Amino acid sequence: MFTKPNRFVDRVFLHCSASDHASHDNIATIHRWHTDPKPRGNGWSDTGYHYFIRKDGTLENGRPLERTPSAQGGHNTGTIAICLHGLDKPKFTTAQFDQVRGLCLEINNAYHGTVTFHGHKEVAAKACPVFDYRDVLKLDRFGRLGLSGAEAQGLANETHRDADTMPQLRRGDRGEAVALAQSLLMLKDDGIFGPKTDGVVRDFQTAHGLERDGVIGKDTWKALFANERIEHSGAS
Ligand SMILES: [Zn+2]
Known part of the structure; x- marks a missing residue:
């Protein structure tokens, strides 16, 4: 099992x-x-x-x-x-x-x-x-x-249920959740929230109508998960 x-x-x-x-x-x-x-x-x-x-x-x-x-x-x-x-x-x-x-x-x-x-x-x-x-x-x-x-x-079409349980992340953070966010942003998933990740997060937020604060909170997680689904559905 x-x-x-x-x-x-x-x-x-x-x-x-x-x-x-x-x-x-x-x-x-x-x-x-x-x-x-x-x-x-x-x-x-x-x-x-x-x-x-x-x-x-x-x-x-x-x-x-x-x-x-x-x-x-x-x-x-x-x-x-x-x-x-x-x-x-x-x-x-x-x-x-x-x-x-x-x-x-x-x-x-x-x-x-x-x-x-x-x-x-x-x-x-x-x-x-x-x-x-x-x-x-x-x-x-x-x-x-x-x-x-x-x-x-x-x-x-469903909102990803895990967005509510994900930790809030910002520049300087490290770990598994950072690596997950990086993989969703198509970045190298080294688990280190550095300046490059920060820049990509801010661009992602702007592109998705979110506040450009570089902080991955609930709304940014939701957009990241939803974005992943759109990419999956676009693949044949
Ligand atoms: Zn293999």
């Missing part, structure tokens, strides 16, 4: 392991690749992904969900990362696809349909994942799961 972590999450990313070797078909191997010292491994503190799905459909746990993943460079904040073992498109199994679809449905339900689902390749010049994740997850054009067109449109 999937349980929501305490950190903010609004996107789920799918990956493939880029190997078809049976000896690599386990989270322990991925853990070694990610944590072994360089140059053998990535030298990270933990596995980059939260979940790993074997060829036989077995689901294995990687990095704790409470921690931000290391999986989509520059786009890790606010995400959950899932990796399916495999490299050759025809060698992925129905058992894996059933498992990932089931897991994503649980995640989607836990978030009441407010999360969107994506492939790593959407934010990187990579082929990952090589399988047709949009078809496997039955995604609509918003990257949403299991929703009819009308339901998706309704969600797109």
